[in-house]
Amino acid sequence: xxxxxxxxxxxxxxxxxxxxxxxxxxxxxxxxxxxxxxxxxxxxxxxxxxxxxxxxxxxxxxxxxxxxxxxxxxxxxxxxxxxxxxxxxxxxxxxxxxxxxxxxxxxxxxxxxxxxxxxxxxxxxxxxxxxxxxxxxxxxxxxxxxxx
Numbered sequence: 001x002x003x004x005x006x007x008x009x010x011x012x013x014x015x016x017x018x019x020x021x022x023x024x025x026x027x028x029x030x031x032x033x034x035x036x037x038x039x040x041x042x043x044x045x046x047x048x049x050x051x052x053x054x055x056x057x058x059x060x061x062x063x064x065x066x067x068x069x070x071x072x073x074x075x076x077x078x079x080x081x082x083x084x085x086x087x088x089x090x091x092x093x094x095x096x097x098x099x100x101x102x103x104x105x106x107x108x109x110x111x112x113x114x115x116x117x118x119x120x121x122x123x124x125x126x127x128x129x130x131x132x133x134x135x136x137x138x139x140x141x142x143x144x145x146x147x148x
Contacts, residue, residue: 015031054085060098105139107137123141
């Protein structure tokens with residue numbers, strides 16, 4: 001598995017991951033606009049055949065990163081791809097002198113919460129009825145890192 005920065009030619013593959021992973025996926029145009037967003041930083045997981053199997057995105061604002069999405073194609077789950085994406089994102093944050101990383105995760109998504117906890121994220125609050133599709137609460141999680 002290769003982990004690398006997302007490029008324009010990855011959009012279709014990232015979109016396929018989105019559709020596979022989420023009931024309310026981002027559109028292709030939204031993904032394209034992220035490539036032009038100076039705050040946005042995206043990493044893809046690409047297999048040996050050049051297929052995008054997952055991605056993670058974050059906005060870097062001053063010394064903080066806000067994770068926008070972590071997704072792995074449903075057919076590629078169980079291969080520790082999300083773990084690799086998180087490890088690569090944390091390393092990129094360190095290189096960029098980011099001190100804190102935050103995200104929101106569905107209250108019902110215990111698998112994702114456990115992944116984030118494994119990487120040192122801690123639940124710090126709740127956003128009530130955060131998700132528009134079903135008004136589910138989001139758990140706000142934070143991780144403190146210090147650039148070396």
